[in-house]
Amino acid sequence: MAGRWIDEWEPEDETFWRRTGKRTARRNLWFSVLSEHIGFSIWTLWSVMVLFMGPEYGVDPAGKFFLISTATLVGALVRVPYTFAVARFGGRNWTVFSALTxxxxxxxxxxxxxxxxxxxxxxxxAALTGIGGGNFASSMANINAFFPLREKGWALGLNAGGGNIGVPVVQLAGLLVIGTAGAAHPRIVLGVYVPLIVVAAVCAARYMDNLAPVRNDTGAARLAVRDAHTWIMAVLYLGTFGSFIGYSFAFGLVLQTQFGRTPLQAASLTFAGPLLGSLIRPVGGLLADRYGGARTTLGNFAAMAAATGVVIQASRTGSLAVFLAGFTALFVLTGLGNGSTYKMIPGIFHAKAIARGLRGEEAAAHGRRLSGAAMGIIGAVGALGGLAINLALRQSFRSSGSGTAAFWSFLAFYAVCSVLTWAVYLRRTAAVSARPRLGYAEV
Structure with a gap:
């Protein structure tokens, strides 16, 4: 099966999809999730390793925040080349390689x-672990090509959600080791992941496929870079996924630094939020499929702002219980928003293709062409949100000993995202020309 390629792929053709497409696409989805899942675990590895770093390591809280920020930055930067690697080398081939790395x-x-x-x-x-963040971009670009538009919200949400679960899983592994062997044995966590990485690579080689029709298109990349919607969606995804990955990296350190939790106590509290945010991501995609990504995203950002207000109040009063409740709500909402925003991307470019007069498979192909190129940019910018969150928290703790100032800045950003979503994708305007207004509310 080495070098296995599928020469023809037409997921929008319902007959093709029913006979062979659906079965093949779902098989590739499951093993893509496995590889991406482990990639996320390795990317967020240092959110766990810093919990093992006691006073004998000589690293202060600011230094630990910088370690996890370094992993976040590298993970964001490699997402762009990883996106285009799928078309250059094939989704199956690149999944095998990226897993082994x-x-x-x-x-x-x-x-x-x-x-x-x-x-x-x-x-x-820590910088090396950033390559795990690239697995998300290549996996999403690959799965985007396999599924028809009507199922992209579900498929991309499941793919991303299954990958995101790698965050709480590695945190649970850290908790298990700290609770049983003690904080002096971080190598046990690392030793567990070595055979899992090999299993993911072998499964990808055995069960996944390359799509020959998927080819890198420098013209599409240039169009995506010049399209304002690419950058608007990058800002929105920065608010959802950037928050998810940033909070996932920082949560344990915040509990240790601001609330005085021990490594075991912090580890026992950190995994629940990322787990819920990961599990609910496909629900965000399903809600977007049913009610429209823009409507779902707007409501989600409003709720994120409210949850951040709860976190700010808890941070000011020192209430750990309220802080945990607010943060858990934030994780759930970031997961919903991740699913809804990623559903919007192919929908927006498909709507633009229809506005240009394209129909049927021609419109779908045009939408896939541009959305696939845009996803690399959007995913990279979104991951940079995680860097911004960790740097903001680092500065907030250095200047005031609390994360309150950083949380205020996050609340303001969610308000900006709410206004942007409404103004660009939902605001109704009077027709001023014969050109029909794009149906973005349904994307």
């Missing part, structure tokens, strides 16, 4: 994770 940061962390290692070395190894 996860061995590099995992084994490197296994070697250096002990007191006495220089901080510079920790930063370099």
């Amino acid at each position: 996860l061995l590099v940061p995992t084994l490197a962390a296994f070697v250096v994770m002990e007191p006495g290692t220089s901080y510079t070395t920790f930063v370099a190894v």
Whole structure:
């Protein structure tokens, strides 16, 4: 099966989809989820490793925030080349390769994770884990090509949600090790992931396919870069996914720094939020399929602002119970928003194709062409939101010993995202020309 390619792929053709397309697409989806899941675990590995770094490591809270920020930054930057790698090498081939490369940061962390290692070395190894963030971009671009528009919300939501679950799973692994072997044994967590990475690569080689019709299109990339909707959606995704990954990285450190939790206490509280946010992501896609991505996204940002208000109040009063409730709500809402915003992307470009007079498979192909190129940019910018959150929290704790100032800035940004979603995709305007207004409310 080496180099297996599918020469013809027409998911919008209902007969083709019913006979062979659906079965093949879903098989590729499941094994894409497996590889992406482990990629997310490795990307967020240092959110767990810092919980093992006691005073003997000589790294203060600001230094720990910088470690996880480094992993976030690299993960964001590699998303663009990973997106285009699918068309260059094939989705199956790239999934095998990208899975195997996860061995590099995992084994490197296994070697250096002990007191006495220089901080510079920790930063370099944390940077290596960023390649796990690229797996999301290539996986989403690949699965986007497999499914018809009518099922993209569900498929992309499930693919991303299954990947996102890698965050709470690695945190649970850390909790299990700290609770049983103790905080002096981080290498146990790393040792568990080495065989899992090999399993993911073998399964991808055995069960996935390459789509020959998917080809890199530099023209599509240029059009996507010049299209205002690419950057608008990047801002919205920065608010949803950027929040999810940023909070996932930082939550345990916030609990230790602001609320004085021990590593075991922090680890026991950090996994629930990312787990709920991951599980609910496909629901966000389904809601967007049914009610429209723009409507779902607007309501979600309004709710995120309200939940952030709860977190701010809890941070000011020192109430851990209220803080956890507010943060858990934020994780759930980021998951819903991740699903709804990613549903919007192919819908927007399909609507633009119809506005140009294209119909049927021609319109669908045009939408896939531009949305696939746009996803790399949008995914990279969204991941940078995680960097911004960690840097904001780092500065807030350095200046005031609390994360309250950072949470106020997050609330303001969610308000901006709400206004942007309404103004661009939902606001009704009077017709001023013969050109029909695009039906963005339904995307």
